[in-house]
Amino acid sequence: KPMSELEIRVDAELDLRGVMCPYNYVKTKLKLEEMKPGQILSVTIDDGEPIRNVPRSARDEGHKVLQIQKIDNVFRVIIERSPDD
Numbered sequence: 001k002p003m004s005e006l007e008i009r010v011d012a013e014l015d016l017r018g019v020m021c022p023y024n025y026v027k028t029k030l031k032l033e034e035m036k037p038g039q040i041l042s043v044t045i046d047d048g049e050p051i052r053n054v055p056r057s058a059r060d061e062g063h064k065v066l067q068i069q070k071i072d073n074v075f076r077v078i079i080e081r082s083p084d085d
Contacts, residue, residue, distance in 0.1 A: 001029050008066060008078055011039040017074055021049045025057045028079070032063060037083040040066070051075045 003059055016024040028043050045054050055065045062082040069076045
């Protein structure tokens, strides 16, 4: 199977459609902070500013963006929680 079709086991999901920047990343960050290192979060966000900012902000915080999928007019971003420092 191609990599893109591998099912990633997701530990938590956030649906942030219609949530404006920077609140969508604030909510993502808070959710990630509740999770254990190595757990996987799926975040659904809008096109435009959210898809430009949320993955970048997650990477800046040390999290790993595993996958970004476009589904209709929204994006599903799969983020792996960073190890604790």
